[in-house]
Amino acid sequence: MLSIKNLQASVEEKEILRGINLEVKAGEVHAIMGPNGSGKSTLASVLAGKEDYEVTGGEIDFLGKDLLEFDADERAREGVFLAFQYPVEIPGVSTTNFMKTALNQIREHRGEKPLDAVSFLKRMKEKMKLVEIDQSLLSRSLNEGFSGGEKKRNEIFQMAMLEPKLAILDETDSGLDIDALRIVANGVNALKSKENATIVVTHYQRLLDYIVPDYVHVLYKGRIVKSGTKELALELEEKGYDWIKEEAEAQA
Amino acid sequence: MSNDDQILEEFTSKEYEFGWTVDLEADEAPKGLNEDIVRFISAKKDEPEWLLEWRLDAFRKWKEMKEPTWPNVHYPKIDYQDIKYYSAPKKGAAPKSLDEVDPELIATFEKLGISLTEQKRLTGVAVDAVIDSVSVATTFKDTLAELGIIFCSFSEAVKDHPELIRKHMGSVVPISDNYFAALNSAVFSDGSFAYIPKGVRCPMELSTYFRINAANTGQFERTLIVAEEGSYVSYLEGCTAPQRDENQLHAAVVEIKAAANAEVKYSTVQNWFPGDKDGKGGIYNFVTKRGICEGDHSKISWTQVETGSAVTWKYPSCILKGDYSVGEFYSVAVTNNYQQADTGTKMIHIGKNTKSRIVSKGISAGKSQNSYRGQVQVMKRAENARNHSQCDSLLMGDQCGAHTFPYIDIENKSAQVEHEATTSKIGEDQIFYCQQRGIDEESAVALIVNGYAKEVLKQLPMEFAVEAQKLLALTLEGSVG
Numbered sequence: 172m173l174s175i176k177n178l179q180a181s182v183e184e185k186e187i188l189r190g191i192n193l194e195v196k197a198g199e200v201h202a203i204m205g206p207n208g209s210g211k212s213t214l215a216s217v218l219a220g221k222e223d224y225e226v227t228g229g230e231i232d233f234l235g236k237d238l239l240e241f242d243a244d245e246r247a248r249e250g251v252f253l254a255f256q257y258p259v260e261i262p263g264v265s266t267t268n269f270m271k272t273a274l275n276q277i278r279e280h281r282g283e284k285p286l287d288a289v290s291f292l293k294r295m296k297e298k299m300k301l302v303e304i305d306q307s308l309l310s311r312s313l314n315e316g317f318s319g320g321e322k323k324r325n326e327i328f329q330m331a332m333l334e335p336k337l338a339i340l341d342e343t344d345s346g347l348d349i350d351a352l353r354i355v356a357n358g359v360n361a362l363k364s365k366e367n368a369t370i371v372v373t374h375y376q377r378l379l380d381y382i383v384p385d386y387v388h389v390l391y392k393g394r395i396v397k398s399g400t401k402e403l404a405l406e407l408e409e410k411g412y413d414w415i416k417e418e419a420e421a422q423a
Numbered sequence: 424m425s426n427d428d429q430i431l432e433e434f435t436s437k438e439y440e441f442g443w444t445v446d447l448e449a450d451e452a453p454k455g456l457n458e459d460i461v462r463f464i465s466a467k468k469d470e471p472e473w474l475l476e477w478r479l480d481a482f483r484k485w486k487e488m489k490e491p492t493w494p495n496v497h498y499p500k501i502d503y504q505d506i507k508y509y510s511a512p513k514k515g516a517a518p519k520s521l522d523e524v525d526p527e528l529i530a531t532f533e534k535l536g537i538s539l540t541e542q543k544r545l546t547g548v549a550v551d552a553v554i555d556s557v558s559v560a561t562t563f564k565d566t567l568a569e570l571g572i573i574f575c576s577f578s579e580a581v582k583d584h585p586e587l588i589r590k591h592m593g594s595v596v597p598i599s600d601n602y603f604a605a606l607n608s609a610v611f612s613d614g615s616f617a618y619i620p621k622g623v624r625c626p627m628e629l630s631t632y633f634r635i636n637a638a639n640t641g642q643f644e645r646t647l648i649v650a651e652e653g654s655y656v657s658y659l660e661g662c663t664a665p666q667r668d669e670n671q672l673h674a675a676v677v678e679i680k681a682a683a684n685a686e687v688k689y690s691t692v693q694n695w696f697p698g699d700k701d702g703k704g705g706i707y708n709f710v711t712k713r714g715i716c717e718g719d720h721s722k723i724s725w726t727q728v729e730t731g732s733a734v735t736w737k738y739p740s741c742i743l744k745g746d747y748s749v750g751e752f753y754s755v756a757v758t759n760n761y762q763q764a765d766t767g768t769k770m771i772h773i774g775k776n777t778k779s780r781i782v783s784k785g786i787s788a789g790k791s792q793n794s795y796r797g798q799v800q801v802m803k804r805a806e807n808a809r810n811h812s813q814c815d816s817l818l819m820g821d822q823c824g825a826h827t828f829p830y831i832d833i834e835n836k837s838a839q840v841e842h843e844a845t846t847s848k849i850g851e852d853q854i855f856y857c858q859q860r861g862i863d864e865e866s867a868v869a870l871i872v873n874g875y876a877k878e879v880l881k882q883l884p885m886e887f888a889v890e891a892q893k894l895l896a897l898t899l900e901g902s903v904g
Contacts, residue, residue: 219859222851247861259856263874272870273860280861312874329860 172197172368173218173337178229179393180217187213189393190229195337198365202379202404203372205390206412211372212256214390215341218370219253220246233337247273248280250336254326254343261313266325267295269313270332277333298331302358320351327358338362339370344378356381376408391419452509458482461609464509468578468612471585481598481608488602494765495794495826496734498707506672508610508643567625572656573618574629577645580616587618591649595678595715595742603674603709603736607643611676614644619654619685628884630659646677650685652718657688659887671696673732675710683718683745688726690883691739692891695731700789702761705733712739716748716774724751725768726882728891730898733762738796740769743777743805750779753879755891757898758791758823767797767828772808772838781812784876787823788899794826801838808838816846817875819899869896 173195180188187210195201205211217224218231220243231238238246261269275285286294299306302324314322323343330338340359344352359382363369371382379387379401387403388395391412396419397403407415452463461482465475490501567574573584581588598608615631631646650656660677673695681687689712698705708731714723725739741750752768770779779799787793793816801808816825829842849871857867873880873892880888 219855221855242864243855243858244861244863244867247859253859255856255859259850259852261853261856261871261874263877264870269857269860269870272866273857273862276863276866277861333860 172234174230174232176230176232178214178217178231179227180213180224181227182213182224186227187224187393188217191390191393191395193388193395195368195370197336197368198363199386200363200369200371200382200384202384202387202401203370203390204374204376204387204404204407206416207374209390210393211374211390212341213393215253215339215370215372218246218339219243219251244276247333247335248277252330252333252335252338254323254330254338254340256342256345258314258317258322258326260315262315264313265311266309266313266328270295270309270329273329274332294332298328301331301361302328303354304328319346320348320354323347323351323355324358327355327362331358331362334362334367336367337370338367339372340382341372342374343371344373344375352378353381376404379404389415391415394419396422450510451507454507455504456482456506456508456610460508464610464612467509468581470581473589474581477593477598478609478611481605482610484599485602485605485609488599488605490602491736494736494796495792495828496736496763496765498734498763501672501707503606509612566627570623570626571620572623572625573616575616577611577614577616577647580647584616584618587649588616588647591647591678591680592645593678595680595713596676596711601711604676604711607645607674607676607711611643611645614675615646617646617648617656617658619648619650619656621651621682622653623651624654625656628657628659628887630661642671642673642675644675646675648677648679648687648689648714650679650681650687650721652682653684654682655686657884658690659884660689660691661694661887661890671705672707673709675712677710677712677739679714679723681714681716681718681721681723681748684720685718686722686724687714688724689714689739690887691725691727691729692883692887692894693727693729693731693735694894696733697731697762698733698760700760702733702790705762706731708732708735708737710735710737712737713742713769714740714750715742716745716750716777718748719745719774720747721745722749722751724749724753724882726751726753726879727755727766728876728879728883728894729754729756729764729766730894732764735762735764735766737766738768740771741779742771742773743779743808744773745777746774747776747778748774749777751882752779752781752783752797753882754783755786755876755879755895756784756793756795757786757895758788758793759898760789760791762789762791764792765794765796767795769798769800770810772799772801772805772810775804775806776808777805778809779811781810781814782878783812783814784879785814785816785825786819786872786875786895786899787816787825788819790822792824792826794828796828796830798830798832799840799842800832801835801840803834805835806837808835808840810838810840812840812842814842814844815875816844817872818846818848865896868899872896872899 175191175193178188178191203211226239278285304324384401387399389397397415452460461478465478596604599605617629619625648658679687695706695708716723723741729735743750750770756764756766758764768781781797783795785793785795795814799810814827818825825846827844831840853871854867872895880891883891
């Protein structure tokens, strides 16, 4: 589904990603871990098409298409979803209205008719249950005055509404208490299928107790320095990142 | 080119959608302004002697006055002798029914998206359309007449209801109130008059559509709305103008009177030609709008969406004379390219327990300058006056300006006056967030701006709100800061 080859990216002339290679197949869950500043969030943003980052080399193939050719909105319409670490507030725009606009643009892209009000509401109700989110929250201005947990649940709700092929969760666990974490994780798990894939970007192993990855990759200084299965995450939890850093430095 | 610049570039190259002119044979006054021109206009309109004297008085006062220089706007000096002060589409006498209206005129209105035909009955809007200077047709007059409501062109009102006009005209905005009001009083050509009798709730929105067509013509319309005791009316005003290289002057006067327990809602969507992207052409929109809450428990509410004009100078105001009277001002003002707007309101609290509320949302883009100027005045006997003002500015790009000039003047210690102000930029983060959900850049900006302006837009009647939303989106397609 997703094939990243030697991806390099920089922001304001500073090189952050220095040759990422990653293969993600449909039905898989990949965890990207690593110490602070290793480039995890940058990778998520670059995949989503944030303009602040300049891709200086490499390629990203998504379902046979060159993802780098697309703007952020086109990528979203092709099925890439990013659950933001810090969801943005948009005053005066309700989540409901926001989702209606987004969903209909995506449908238009696929040559489908806009959803009528009844079908839209039905879909909303269905997805609301998934993340235990309340109707009143969706009528409020998007993310404005939301608690940390509400923001993250709202991200997963949006993901459920848009049914992406590739979901990237950027530090979705940050700022969540254990109950919120469980709700969010349950939502993500419920959305998993053979047709879609998930990339979980996280600093801690904690989230991976709930969303169990097929593969774990450790990012350090803009490169994937180690890959393994979920046991790798446990090892990191136990031993921290220092031994990875040492190994990487030794190889360099 | 950075993303911002690119988007701004796209946005600033958007063209004015209503920039076309129609070839209508016009009956015009020669350029220039003197007593003869005033007499010419008055004669053209077959006015009574008292009105001519009124005009001449205004003209003489205007000659003694100086154009104001205090607004935060800059424009080349206007040559008042280089303007035509009267232009009427030529086609015989005033039409008796829609069938008699020039088909080309009807087509003009249809291009504007307003139809004078029976279609409007479905939407419940009665329209008084003003093209250049003469009111062309007024719909639904009969339906309204049954309720005793008068809704007609100003000229007709002068003929048919001289006592009402004579009594109320100039009583809220006196002829010497300011330079542009004096000019209007001298040369006003037409406009609308609405009269709602005691205890009557007007069953439909009354609507005026202004449009400046002839080149080099100033449009000087007057609107007078009189709401008698316990009555209610919602009045809509929409404006567009064709695209021309020269600047055109528009100096209107709107007067509203609300008796005890009466309520008047006045909504404007102003979309005069703003000039091209280099700042060439466009309308000078110098308007005096004022309402007086004369009776106790009366209410006047102004809502405006200002997207057009090269230069705007406009402060719809409320004089809260009656006890417990309420004044409201809701405004969205958008400026782009080289547009300049200096707009706001005055709330003058005279009666006891009077309340006013001001919500102003400025949006500046391109190289434009957008100023809010507001005055809250609480007079000595206005016990327990309340005011809440909220003035927000939204900036797009780094070449525009937003300014706030609040004046507060309080002579009674029991007053409670609050002023809140914020300035923000449309964030690239907000745009990216929308895009990441599949929403294209233009729609994202429209969504964010409409969200920002929501508090004001929701004050508009439904049909107008939809138009205003589209207009905001159109004016601000794809702009970020």
